[in-house]
Amino acid sequence: YNISGTLTRMPSDSIPDFRAALLESKQILVVTGAGLSAASGIPTFRGDGGLWRNYDVTALATPGGWAENQSRVWQFYHYRRELVLKASPNPAHYVLAKLAIPDFRYKIAPHSKLTHVTQNIDGLLRKAVDETKVSSGVSEESSEIVEMHGRLFDIVCTAHDCEYHEAKFDSPICPALGGTEKILADGITEPLVRRADLPHCPLCGQLCRPGVVWFGERPYRIKEILDLADEADLCIVVGTSALVQPASKLSQRVKDHGGRVAVFNLEQSNHSEEADFLFLGPCEQRLGEVFG
Numbered sequence: 001y002n003i004s005g006t007l008t009r010m011p012s013d014s015i016p017d018f019r020a021a022l023l024e025s026k027q028i029l030v031v032t033g034a035g036l037s038a039a040s041g042i043p044t045f046r047g048d049g050g051l052w053r054n055y056d057v058t059a060l061a062t063p064g065g066w067a068e069n070q071s072r073v074w075q076f077y078h079y080r081r082e083l084v085l086k087a088s089p090n091p092a093h094y095v096l097a098k099l100a101i102p103d104f105r106y107k108i109a110p111h112s113k114l115t116h117v118t119q120n121i122d123g124l125l126r127k128a129v130d131e132t133k134v135s136s137g138v139s140e141e142s143s144e145i146v147e148m149h150g151r152l153f154d155i156v157c158t159a160h161d162c163e164y165h166e167a168k169f170d171s172p173i174c175p176a177l178g179g180t181e182k183i184l185a186d187g188i189t190e191p192l193v194r195r196a197d198l199p200h201c202p203l204c205g206q207l208c209r210p211g212v213v214w215f216g217e218r219p220y221r222i223k224e225i226l227d228l229a230d231e232a233d234l235c236i237v238v239g240t241s242a243l244v245q246p247a248s249k250l251s252q253r254v255k256d257h258g259g260r261v262a263v264f265n266l267e268q269s270n271h272s273e274e275a276d277f278l279f280l281g282p283c284e285q286r287l288g289e290v291f292g
């Protein structure tokens with residue numbers, strides 16, 4: 001019974017019951033966050049206190065942070081590009097990659113369509129799907145992975161009337177950023193990279209920014225994502241604190257029209273107690289156990 005005395009059903013951690021729910025699911029929505037990539041060595045937002053060089057990362061990932069200091073913001077993303085370039089998908093990515101490939105998914109959810117919406121910008125899940133398709137010789141279409149907060153390796157021109165948007169994996173993306181990734185501790189003077197030495201647009205010459213969605217900005221394909229949540233009968237949530245909107249609202253939206261929610265997280269997270277299924281622990285272990 002919860003504080004208002006109404007009977008609340010604790011989430012189940014029964015694997016057979018969850019597998020039964022999978023068997024009858026028709027439209028699956030997978031929502032993931034930083035916890036999915038934790039085992040790949042990518043710090044989560046809440047890990048390390050959500051700080052980089054003592055700057056609050058949510059303050060840097062804003063138009064205001066950019067307006068205040070493009071050199072610092074580019075150093076922040078350069079640091080993360082260097083980290084992700086050295087990282088590889090972990091077992092949690094590969095379980096979800098298989099789930100995104102119909103041939104594999106039909107064994108446990110034979111009537112289902114699936115869309116994977118991620119808050120992560122690291123691209124590790126897409127990498128896992130591509131590798132899984134190659135290693136299993138599967139050529140068919142895999143489910144879409146919607147990167148609602150953008151891609152770390154994309155750069156975008158800041159000029160409003162310029163469409164330049166390109167994936168750039170070379171690192172450093174410009175010579176001036178090279179080496180700045182090593183400066184982590186505070187108190188050491190922050191290198192000032194001159195604006196002229198930061199990435200610029202090959203079409204119009206304007207300054208470029210990382211191709212990610214900052215706080216206060218509209219997530220990519222949000223209308224489509226909200227529609228998907230309205231159609232889904234099963235929402236699988238992996239490795240997110242569910243504190244950032246609108247991503248944090250998707251599972252509730254599925255529940256609102258009678259769909260079921262399964263949460264995989266290291267610890268209790270926002271709304272996890274309202275889920276139908278809750279599998280606590282490192283997702284790189286639990287996903288394999290549950291999806292077999």
Ligand SMILES: CC(C)NC(=O)[C@H](Cc1c[nH]c2ccccc12)NC(=O)[C@H](CCCC/N=C(/NCCC(=O)O)S[C@H]1O[C@H](COP(=O)(O)OP(=O)(O)OC[C@H]2O[C@@H](n3cnc4c(N)ncnc43)[C@H](O)[C@@H]2O)[C@@H](O)[C@H]1O)NC(=O)OCc1ccccc1
Pocket residue numbers: 032033034035036038039044045046047058061119120121149150212213214215216217218219222238239240241242243244245246247264265266267268269281282283284
């Ligand atoms: C901080 C929060 C309160 N702010 C928001 O929600 C704001 C809205 C808002 C502003 N003020 C408010 C006041 C109150 C409420 C809301 C707001 N949201 C926005 O601004 C969004 C834009 C938000 C996107 C910002 N960009 C990101 N990333 C890209 C950039 C970059 O990365 O640099 S957000 C970024 O932070 C979030 C971090 O959350 P998580 O991924 O969950 O990571 P976290 O570390 O928090 O948690 C990790 C979890 O994993 C678990 N874990 C760890 N290891 C493991 C493990 N091994 N296994 C399993 N689990 C594990 C941990 O236990 C933990 O629970 C992610 O979304 C991530 O993408 N835009 C928008 O609302 O636009 C309008 C709009 C809306 C709808 C339609 C039209 C317009």
Ligand SMILES: [Zn+2]
Pocket residue numbers: 157158159162163164201202203204205206
């Ligand atoms: Zn341009």
